[in-house]
Amino acid sequence: MAAGRDLDSYGVPGWAQAAPFALVFAAFFVLPLVFVVIVSFWDYNDYQMLPTFTTRSYVESFDGCLTDLPNLCTMFKTYVSTAKFCFIVWALTLVIGFTVAYFLAFHVRTATMQMVLFLVCTIPFWTSNVIRMISWIPLLGRNGLVNQMLVGAHVVDAPVEWLLYSPFSVALAFVHLFTFFMVAPIFNSMMRIDRRLMEAAYDAGASGWQMLANVIVPLCKPGIAIGSIFVVTIVMGDFITFDEMGGEQIASAGKVIETRLGALQFPPAAANAVILLGATMLIIAVLNRIVDIRKEL
């Protein structure tokens, strides 16, 4: 800070002001992750974990992954399925989120109106995800509104079954819950764009689409990357949405961990957590290649 040390410190050094905050993360985030890695190499029986080194949990998790090729083992199948959901949800939230942010940033004229409309998008984010999920039941269920309308209009003879407890409803719920994570960072990027750049492009004869493709999208890249990381990591690690909306039939990387925990098998759960963490970090590394996120925060 330009104002100098003495002024900002309120008589307390910086590290002391940050210490309580740092202690929380040391005790409840860093240390727990260390335990996950350690326990993933422990043995176990029906009752407890046994602190002896073994790779048993990993060997079991990847069971058949090499021998069964070209058929996919359970682990690979689960990850392919989860990745598929990631991609679909990412694409949908990106298109919807970008469009909504674009409208707010460039077509709403007053700052007050922008604030109000942004708040309208934010408020559902502050309510329970489970409630937002179950709120689809009266709409999409067998006797739900959509089916009542479809049958009533004679579009279909019998109620459509794939609307709820299906891959469709899982993807729908993800888009419903998490598009906001795209809207917020992209909107933030758009608000930072120097309007004179757009004026210049306009004066140079750029059409609306050219402006979008050559000026706005490149300048929104950081926002898009941050939103993408949020959405992708949420879908990768999710187990609640898959449970609630998938009717317990769709496997996911996060659910594998939960199932193992349900059986109190901690070392295999930890091994799966390490694998999930690795997969997540891989995706972030790829996204980081596209945009240097550290520079943009």
Place this chain on the structure above:
Amino acid sequence: MNEGRSLAFYALAAFFGLYVLFLYGPMIVIFVLSFQGPTGGLTFPLNGVSLHWFHRLWVGGGIVDISGAFQRSLELGIVVMVLTVVLSLSAGLAFRKRFFGANLLFYVAIASLIVPSIVTSLGIALEFRVLDDFLKANAPNWIADGLTTTMGMFTSGLGAHLTWTLPFGLLVMFAIFNRFDSRYEEAARDLGATPWQTLRHVVLPIVLPSVIGVGLFGFTLSWDEIARSSQAMGEHNTLPMELQALTTTVTTPDIYALGTSTTAVSFAVIAVALGAIAILRKRQARHGSDAGQA
């Protein structure tokens, strides 16, 4: 640039309208259905209008121990809110100057948002299990004999929630202090204020509206949290965990009444926070202060 409303505006406005309908439509449906008559089911049509399901929910006879879970979540939410405000504010002040490990701490906080919640939750559960085993074997008898577990809502559970609320709190603090005009502090110092007086009478009043926003964030994030809570709460469940467990077993509008009730709490907190912020802003304006105006 676009002097008249273009065709694109109307198309985008319609898209935005549909998005808002998509956001709110399903929620409105379950609010309506929670006022079902006593013979009503989980879907339309409404069989009369009543408070039957709310009554059943709060008097009992319907679902077990909802008021207990409600109270626990409320208590935890308030503790999380207070700690989130105090710790983020303190860390926010620290990040305005250089201190050892500042970068590392920032990345750890961001990583905490990105690492899947189930992994963090599992890690905390393992940590406390290992701690239990250690205490039972090594602690003096007066501790070890009575000990069942160190896990609980205000130990492991509180920690799990803080790893979720604090990074958001810190990011909001960054936004606040990026816009903060440090000339106010210089002026206070030139007038002879001690560092503590400067903080108490100059900095805090200016940032107070935003700090209330951090509190709002902390409470509502905790109030609705499930994934991190799932392994870390110990013997009792929070309200959203109860709600999630109920979705698989309950087939009556009880569950909609519960949904409406918890959403009402969220909305009440949002309303109180926004109201408080508005009042503070007005007071700042009325007292002729230009605090917070860059």
